[in-house]
Amino acid sequence: MLLSGAAIDRQPSFDLPGFVNAFTDLASRYDLNCQNALRSYLQKKDLPFEEEGSVISGKLETGEEVRLQFNASGGIVLLNNGSFSV
Numbered sequence: 001m002l003l004s005g006a007a008i009d010r011q012p013s014f015d016l017p018g019f020v021n022a023f024t025d026l027a028s029r030y031d032l033n034c035q036n037a038l039r040s041y042l043q044k045k046d047l048p049f050e051e052e053g054s055v056i057s058g059k060l061e062t063g064e065e066v067r068l069q070f071n072a073s074g075g076i077v078l079l080n081n082g083s084f085s086v
């Protein structure tokens with residue numbers, strides 16, 4: 001369930017398509033609070049982000065912007081303004 005770790009950190013950073021694939025795969029496989037997971041990932045990578053209620057907007061290491069909206073359970077509702085369902 002890690003998006004980072006010793007072996008993973010040696011790999012190139014996620015670009016937007018890679019991030020979307022990895023994060024949506026994670027969300028579809030595990031019952032977790034994706035809002036907390038995204039916040040933790042961005043904080044650990046020291047990436048700029050803003051959180052306003054149920055929306056987190058930030059930038060990946062590539063400079064690409066990512067925006068996710070979550071439901072009350074932390075599940076993904078919108079990903080970069082496109083609807084999302086698992």
